[in-house]
Amino acid sequence: MKISMFHLMPHRELPDDFEKRYESVWVTPPWWELADPERVSQYYNWSLDELIYAAKMGFDGICTNEHHQNAYGFMPNPNLMGSALAKMTNGLDVAIVQMGSTLPTSPPIRVAEEYAMIDQISGGRLIAGMPLGTSMDVNFIYGVPPMDQRPRWREAHDLIVKAWTTNEIFAWNGRYYQYGMVNIWPRPVQQPHPPIWVPGAGSVSTWDLVAELGHVYCFLSYFGAKAAKRFAEGFWEAVARRGLDLNPYRFGFLQLVCVSETDARAEEEYGRHVEYFYHKDLHIPLHLFAAPGHQDYRSLVSSLKNPAIVEAWLALKEMRFRDFNEQSFVIAGSPATVRDRLVEEVIRGLRVGNLMVLLQIGSMPHELTLKNIDLFAREVLPHLRHYWEDEGWENHWWPKKLLKAEGAASSS
Amino acid sequence: MVQVQDRTVSTWSDEITVHVKTAGSGPPLVFLHGAGGLRWDPFLEGLAQSYTVYAPEGPGTTPGDPDAVRKLDDLWDLVFLYSDLLDRLGLERVPIIGHSFGGMLAAELAACYPERVSKLVLIAPIGLWRDDVPIRNIATYPPEELPKALFYDPEGEVARMVLAMPQDGEEAAEAQARFIWAMASTIGKFAWPIPDKGLKKRIYRIRAPTLIVWGKDDRLVPPVYAEEFARRIPGARVAMIERAGHLPQLEQLEQVLPTVRQFLAA
Numbered sequence: 001m002k003i004s005m006f007h008l009m010p011h012r013e014l015p016d017d018f019e020k021r022y023e024s025v026w027v028t029p030p031w032w033e034l035a036d037p038e039r040v041s042q043y044y045n046w047s048l049d050e051l052i053y054a055a056k057m058g059f060d061g062i063c064t065n066e067h068h069q070n071a072y073g074f075m076p077n078p079n080l081m082g083s084a085l086a087k088m089t090n091g092l093d094v095a096i097v098q099m100g101s102t103l104p105t106s107p108p109i110r111v112a113e114e115y116a117m118i119d120q121i122s123g124g125r126l127i128a129g130m131p132l133g134t135s136m137d138v139n140f141i142y143g144v145p146p147m148d149q150r151p152r153w154r155e156a157h158d159l160i161v162k163a164w165t166t167n168e169i170f171a172w173n174g175r176y177y178q179y180g181m182v183n184i185w186p187r188p189v190q191q192p193h194p195p196i197w198v199p200g201a202g203s204v205s206t207w208d209l210v211a212e213l214g215h216v217y218c219f220l221s222y223f224g225a226k227a228a229k230r231f232a233e234g235f236w237e238a239v240a241r242r243g244l245d246l247n248p249y250r251f252g253f254l255q256l257v258c259v260s261e262t263d264a265r266a267e268e269e270y271g272r273h274v275e276y277f278y279h280k281d282l283h284i285p286l287h288l289f290a291a292p293g294h295q296d297y298r299s300l301v302s303s304l305k306n307p308a309i310v311e312a313w314l315a316l317k318e319m320r321f322r323d324f325n326e327q328s329f330v331i332a333g334s335p336a337t338v339r340d341r342l343v344e345e346v347i348r349g350l351r352v353g354n355l356m357v358l359l360q361i362g363s364m365p366h367e368l369t370l371k372n373i374d375l376f377a378r379e380v381l382p383h384l385r386h387y388w389e390d391e392g393w394e395n396h397w398w399p400k401k402l403l404k405a406e407g408a409a410s411s412s
Numbered sequence: 413m414v415q416v417q418d419r420t421v422s423t424w425s426d427e428i429t430v431h432v433k434t435a436g437s438g439p440p441l442v443f444l445h446g447a448g449g450l451r452w453d454p455f456l457e458g459l460a461q462s463y464t465v466y467a468p469e470g471p472g473t474t475p476g477d478p479d480a481v482r483k484l485d486d487l488w489d490l491v492f493l494y495s496d497l498l499d500r501l502g503l504e505r506v507p508i509i510g511h512s513f514g515g516m517l518a519a520e521l522a523a524c525y526p527e528r529v530s531k532l533v534l535i536a537p538i539g540l541w542r543d544d545v546p547i548r549n550i551a552t553y554p555p556e557e558l559p560k561a562l563f564y565d566p567e568g569e570v571a572r573m574v575l576a577m578p579q580d581g582e583e584a585a586e587a588q589a590r591f592i593w594a595m596a597s598t599i600g601k602f603a604w605p606i607p608d609k610g611l612k613k614r615i616y617r618i619r620a621p622t623l624i625v626w627g628k629d630d631r632l633v634p635p636v637y638a639e640e641f642a643r644r645i646p647g648a649r650v651a652m653i654e655r656a657g658h659l660p661q662l663e664q665l666e667q668v669l670p671t672v673r674q675f676l677a678a
Contacts, residue, residue, distance in 0.1 A: 140552065145604035147481065147596055175485060291551045291604075293596030297478035300592060304585040 001347065001387040002398060004061030004097050005054035005373065006254055006356040008073035009047040009081070010281060012363045013039065019283040019317070026070045026136045026284050034071060046366040048081065052088050053370055054359070057377035060385075060402075061095035061127065063356055065199070065220075066102050067134070068141045072281035072362075077101075079114040086122035093405045095398065096122050097356075099199050099218065100129025104149045105142040108156035108177055109184055112163040116188045124189035124401045129218075130157055131199045132206065136284070139291040146293030150205070152176050157196075157213070164193040195397040197252060197354070202231040202309075203299045207238040214244070216354060216397045218252030222282060223312060224328035225345040228253065232350040248388050249353030249395040255346055257357045258332035259375040266332040269368060270361070271321035274330050277362030278316045286310060330361070335379030342380070347387055353395065355384070414460040416452055421468075423496040427483055430497055431474045433467040436460025440506050441676070442498070443467040444514030447550065449594030451574075455661040458669040459509075463676075466501060468494075470514075472597025475590060481597040487609045490602055491520050498528060507531035507620075507676055512538060512633070512658065513598040516607060519641075522622075523614040532620040532645075533672055536633050536658050538599075540615075540640050541608035547633055549605060551595065563657040564629040570662045615644045622648040623675040625668055627656030649675075 014034065015021070022029055051062040062085055064078035075081050082098045089096070096118055101111040119126040132138075132153045139146045155174045162170070162182075169183040188194050197216040200206040210217040217235055221228050232251065239250060258274065260266035295303065303309065324330045331341045346352055359376060360369040395403065416435040423430050433452055441463040443456060450469045459465050471493065472481030484490055494517065498506065507530050510518025515537020522529040538547065550561070559566035559575060578584045603609065622645045626638040635652060642648045651671050653660040661668045 139604070140549075143605035145601055147601040151482070285554055287551070287554050291600060292592045293600030297589070297593055301585065301589045304589050305582065 001353065001355065001385055001389075002060040002095075002249070002395065003355045003357065003381055003384060004063050004095065005051060005059050006063040006065070006099070006358045007047050007051055007360055008065065008067075008281075008358070009043060009075050010073055010277075010360075010362060011035065011040075011071040012043060012365065014071060014276070014280050014363070018280045022283070024284050024288060025072050025281055026067070027140050027288055029069070029071045046369075047360070048084055048088070050360055050366070050369050050373060051085055054373050054377065055085075055089045055092050055094040057373060058381060059094060059377065061097040061356075062089070063097040063099050063129075065099045065129075066131065066137070068137045070136070072277075079118060082118050082126075083114075083121055086118050086125065089125075090121075090123065093402050094125065095127050095402055096125050097127040097197070098129045099197065099220075100131060102131045102133035102137060103156040103160075104133055104138050104144050104152040106156075108159045109163055109179060109182060111156070112160040113184050113186075115160075115194065116164070116184065116186045119188040119190055119194055120186050125399050126188065126190065126194045127197055127397075127399065128194040129197045129199055130160075130215075134201070134289075135291045135294040136288050139294055140288060146291040148176065149294060150296065154209070161193060161196075164188055190399060190401075195399065197397065199252075202228075202234075203295060204234065204302055205296050205299050207235045211235075211238045211242050211244060216250055216252050218254070218354065218356070220254045220356075222254075222256065222278075222329065224255065224330065225253070225349055226328045227312065228350055236351060246351065247353070247393050247396070248351050249393060249397055251350065251352055252354035252356060253346060253350055253352045254356045254358060255342070256330040256361055257338060257342070257359060257372075257376060257380075258330060258361070259335055259338050259372055259380060260332075261334060263333040263337055266334065267321055267325070270330075270332055270364070270372075273362045273364040273368075274321050274324050274332070275362075278319065278324060278329070281362050282313070282316055286313060335375060338376070339380045339383045342384060343387065347384065353388060353393065354397070414457065421497055421500045423500060424483065424493050428471050428480045428493065429477070430471065430493075431469045432497075432501070433469070434465065436463055436465050438463045440464045440466060440501075440503055442503065442506055442508045444494075444508065444510040444517050445470065445473075446512030446514050447595050447598040448574075448591060449473040453662060454665055455669060458665065459672070462673065466503070468497060470594075470597055472601070473590075473594045478593055478597075481601055484601070487520065487602045490517065491524055494521055495525060495528075504528070505530050507533070509533040509535065509672065510537060511535040511661065513603060515539065516603065516609075516611065519611055519615060519618065522620050523611065523617040526617055526619040529618075529620040531676055532618065532622040533625065533675065534622065534641060535625045535661055535668075536627060536630055537624075537637075537641065538603060538607035538633055539609070539611040540637060540644075541606055541612075542636070542640060545634050545636050547607060547637075550599065550632060561632045561657075562659065564627060564655050564663050568663070570659070574659065574662065612644070615641075616646075618645050621675075623672065624648055624650045625653060625660055625671070626650065627653050627658060627660035627663065629656060630658045630660075632658040
C-alpha cells in the first residue's frame, strides 16, 4: 500500500458570499477582487511546507497538480513546486508525485525535460503524472480544440516516452508536434523511465487507454468512495478485458480525509472547511466542464444517460458537513474511524493500491493542516501501510530506489 | 413537401463518406449547415421549390459515424474535402449558401476556388474577428442563456421548433449527444477557440457576387460583422433583417427566402 499526500494549493480566504457573487471559481474569478498578493505568497509557502511536513512524517509520496485560472488550485506549473519539493526532501524516502504536467497544453519535450530534471534533483524519486487535463484548463483557457485533446495527449505521451528511452537522436514527425532533432538533456535517473500515472475523472475512454498502456489510473474524485464504486468497477473490467492481472497498484484514488482526536472533534474542527471546499471551491457552472468534443462520443452518450453526476454537482450546495461525511465525500473522525473507513470503503472497496489523501481542504488554516497531517501520519498511516502485502502484489509503478530502501528498512 | 433523398458520397481518398441531403428540382445549389448540424428546415424546403438543393452533413455530424471527423486535422483539410465533394457531385460551378460555421466554410471555398462558386450567400457567418467586438464562444453560454443568444424571440415558434427535444429520456440523451457532437465536429474542431483561421488573408480572392444576410438582433455573432464581411468582399451586398437573431432564415423566412431567391436569380 502506498499513501501520498495530495495538495491543491487553494485560496484559503474566499469571501463568505463568494458563490453568490461570482459565476465560477475556475476560468473567470477576478484576481484583483479576490486575491491579496501577499496572502497568496503565504499560501504557496504554507502549501510547500505542508507537503514537506508530510514527507518528514513518513508519507510515501507527495503530490502536486496543475490547474489554471482557478482559485481552488493555482499551481499552473506543478513542476516549479515539484522541483522545490524534490530538493527539500532529499534524504527522505518519499516519492515526488507530479500529477502533473497536462500533456495537451505543454510542449512534450519540455515536459520530458522538466520531469527528467525533477528525477535528477530528487535522485530518482519522480512519479510522472500525465493528465489529459480538464476542459476548463485545456479547451477554455489554453484554447486547444476539444476534439484534439485526446489525440494530442496520446502523441505527447508516446513522444515523451521515446525521448526518455531512445539513445540516438531522432526526428519526430507527428500530427501535432514536429521536432527535427530530439535528444533531451537530462534524461531521467530511473531506467527505462519513471513510473507513469494518469489522473482522470472517470471517463470510459481513459480507462481503456491506461489499461492498454499499462500505466496507473488515478481517479481524482471529490465525491468519495461510494460514488466511485461504479467507476472503479469499470476500470477493473477494462483491466480484466485485456487479460491483465488485478494488481491493486494499477489503481490510484484521491480521498478527502480529516483526522482529529474524536469523531465529534473532527466535525467541530474541520466542518466549516469541508463545507467551504464543496460550496466555494467546487462552484463551477456545469457547461464549463465539457466543451463540445472534450468527451468522445461514447463517453458523451454514457454521461448524458447517467445524470447522477450532474445531479450530485447540483446538490452540493445543499449539503452540510454531516452529509459529506456520511456519503464518504470526506472521511472524517478519530484515527480509528478514519482507518477503518479507509480500509473498508476505499482500499478494499475499490481495490486501491495507491491512495492519495487530500489533507489540506479549502479554507483549512496552516496549523490545523499540520495537525491533520500529524495525526494521519502517526495514527492512521502505519495501520494501512501493509495492506496488500499478504497478497504478494508487486508495485511496478513506484520508484525502484524507494522500494529498495523500504526493503532494506523492513529487513533491518 | 419535396422528397428529400439521402445520398452518400465517398471523399478524402475514400476514407470519409459524406451524407448529402438532396431535394428539389432546377439548377443546383449547395447549402452548408451551421454548428448545430443539418436539419431539413422550411428555408431549405423553400429553396428546393426552384433549385436542386445539395445539403451535405459535415463529417462527424452524421448519426452512426461520429469519428469520421477525426481523420481531418484542420480547416484546410475540411476545405479540400468539400472540394472533393463538389467534384464527386459533378458540380463544376455552383452557388453556395452557408450559415454561421457553414458561412465561414462557404467563404473559404469561394476564396480558395473562386472559379467554382458562382454566387455566395453568407448567413450570419463566422470567420472574421474584431478585438473591439469579440465573439463569445457559444460553448461558454449556460444552456438557459442560449435561446436568448440565438433568437430574436426566444419564446417564439421558431425557437421552440429548433430547440425541441424528445420527451423520452433515452431519446433525449441521444438527441442532446447528437447536438453536442455536431458542435464538436464544427467549432470544437475547426474554429476553436476563436473563429479566425486566416480567412481575412484570403477573403479578397472571392469573385462570386455575394449576399450577406444578418439578423439585426443576432446576439451570438453581432451584426457589425456584416459590415466587416461586406468591406472585404468586392461588391458584396448586405441584407439586414429586422426582428431576427442568429437564424434569420428561419425567424424571418418570409423575408429572407425571397431575398435569397431574387439574388440567386439575378
